[in-house]
Amino acid sequence: MTERVPVLKIGDVLLVSIQVDLEDQMVLDLQEDLSDRIVATGARGVVIDISALEIVDSFVGRMLATIASISRLLGAETVVVGMRPAVAMTLVELGLSLGGVRTALNLEQGLGYLNSARDKQLGVPGFTAGSPDTGAETR
Amino acid sequence: MAGADMAQRLVQLLTDQRDAFVEQWVDTVVRSLRGRITEAELRRELTELYGAVLEALASGGLAPRAEHFAEVRSLLVELSRNRARQGFSPTETAISVFSLKEVLEPVLSGENDDIRAYLQFSRLLDDLGLFTVEEHGRTREEIISVQAEQLLELSTPVVKLWDGVVGVPLVGTLDSARTQVVMEKLLQSLIDSNSTHAIIDITGVPAVDTQVAQHLLKTVVAARMMGAECTISGIRPQIAQTIVTLGIEFGDIPTKATLSDALRHALAQRAAAGQAGGLL
Numbered sequence: 401m402t403e404r405v406p407v408l409k410i411g412d413v414l415l416v417s418i419q420v421d422l423e424d425q426m427v428l429d430l431q432e433d434l435s436d437r438i439v440a441t442g443a444r445g446v447v448i449d450i451s452a453l454e455i456v457d458s459f460v461g462r463m464l465a466t467i468a469s470i471s472r473l474l475g476a477e478t479v480v481v482g483m484r485p486a487v488a489m490t491l492v493e494l495g496l497s498l499g500g501v502r503t504a505l506n507l508e509q510g511l512g513y514l515n516s517a518r519d520k521q522l523g524v525p526g527f528t529a530g531s532p533d534t535g536a537e538t539r
Numbered sequence: 540m541a542g543a544d545m546a547q548r549l550v551q552l553l554t555d556q557r558d559a560f561v562e563q564w565v566d567t568v569v570r571s572l573r574g575r576i577t578e579a580e581l582r583r584e585l586t587e588l589y590g591a592v593l594e595a596l597a598s599g600g601l602a603p604r605a606e607h608f609a610e611v612r613s614l615l616v617e618l619s620r621n622r623a624r625q626g627f628s629p630t631e632t633a634i635s636v637f638s639l640k641e642v643l644e645p646v647l648s649g650e651n652d653d654i655r656a657y658l659q660f661s662r663l664l665d666d667l668g669l670f671t672v673e674e675h676g677r678t679r680e681e682i683i684s685v686q687a688e689q690l691l692e693l694s695t696p697v698v699k700l701w702d703g704v705v706g707v708p709l710v711g712t713l714d715s716a717r718t719q720v721v722m723e724k725l726l727q728s729l730i731d732s733n734s735t736h737a738i739i740d741i742t743g744v745p746a747v748d749t750q751v752a753q754h755l756l757k758t759v760v761a762a763r764m765m766g767a768e769c770t771i772s773g774i775r776p777q778i779a780q781t782i783v784t785l786g787i788e789f790g791d792i793p794t795k796a797t798l799s800d801a802l803r804h805a806l807a808q809r810a811a812a813g814q815a816g817g818l819l
Contacts, residue, residue: 481766485726488764489719492757503766505729510766516812 405430407437413445413514419452427463438474445514446471451482458496465499481510545656550597560642561589567638588614619671623678632675636668695721697728704736704805710743718754722761729767736805737762740798742773752787759792772801
């Protein structure tokens with residue numbers, strides 16, 4: 401049986417910390433586990449921690465983009481955190497990108513970003529409901 | 540007359556008049572260097588060299604690249620290195636060796652054997668002189684490469700401008716080696732200072748062409764991959780014109796005229812994202 405990447409739940413965010421070099425089967429398992437968990441928990445954010453990875457190639461890059469797309473379909477935003485400087489430089493030299501996946505320096509900032517994104521989402525309808533002109537419209 | 544005999548004869552001559560020769564040699568060299576080196580130091584160097592040459596001749600003939608000239612060569616290496624560091628030209632370095640010929644010339648008796656020996660010896664001195672020139676060049680190259688490295692280190696500081704905002708004031712032309720250093724330092728400092736914004740200030744960059752723009756873009760993209768926003772500031776009017784004329788696209792990278800504009804932009808973005816360290 402192959403190793404599985406653990407998916408941890410913190411509030412309404414799911415944390416995926418990748419500690420080992422990934423193989424095809426692990427990636428498939430991870431995608432399956434993660435989408436199941438997003439649906440089961442109603443999570444609205446996914447944080448993928450790659451601070452342990454020393455090499456990020458096109459394979460890993462594509463995996464991150466795929467996971468972000470899957471999560472977005474299920475209503476959760478993905479943030480990739482903890483990329484090492486050497487990894488970022490290599491990706492740039494190779495001309496690779498992470499396909500528009502949101503990144504943050506570390507776990508703390510990633511969670512901070514997801515929180516502020518949620519506040520904005522929750523906050524905006526609240527304000528419009530409270531304001532006199534649009535308030536009537538929403539009722 | 541065989542080579543060994545010739546060497547013997549030379550050794551004889553050089554030993555007999557040792558003090559006189561060294562004295563003249565030092566005189567000639569001092570004159571050519573015009574007092575930029577003390578006579579005492581020169582005397583020490585040349586006496587040592589004279590002794591070494593004599594010993595080498597005595598022990599094994601006139602082949603300058605052979606084993607028994609190792610001592611002479613190492614003395615010459617030291618001499619050329621010192622000269623190169625003190626800023627003497629290759630000619631001024633080699634003349635220390637060549638002027639020994641001048642010293643020997645007046646003592647030629649006019650006999651064929653003498654002349655042949657002198658020619659052999661002068662060929663040896665030519666070789667040794669060329670050796671000093673080579674060594675001089677090598678030392679200069681070493682100095683240049685060390686300085687280039689120091690320049691690289693000196694000219695790429697990363698400074699913290701605000702909580703969560705770092706700045707990179709670039710000075711001088713941006714080539715790929717420097718881009719590499721700048722990128723490394725910038726990315727590391729993002730992590731160390733936990734910064735979400737970086738400002739690259741190009742006020743000190745004399746010209747921006749497609750190459751330089753490419754390097755800037757790379758740096759920005761790398762910082763973004765790490766999860767930090769990058770702003771380019773300090774674009775002077777002429778540079779803005781050049782950039783447009785060359786058709787360089789900075790895409791969605793924010794660019795500002797001055798560092799203060801860029802800092803304001805970064806702080807406003809941080810405030811909007813609800814991060815600490817916004818405008819007070």
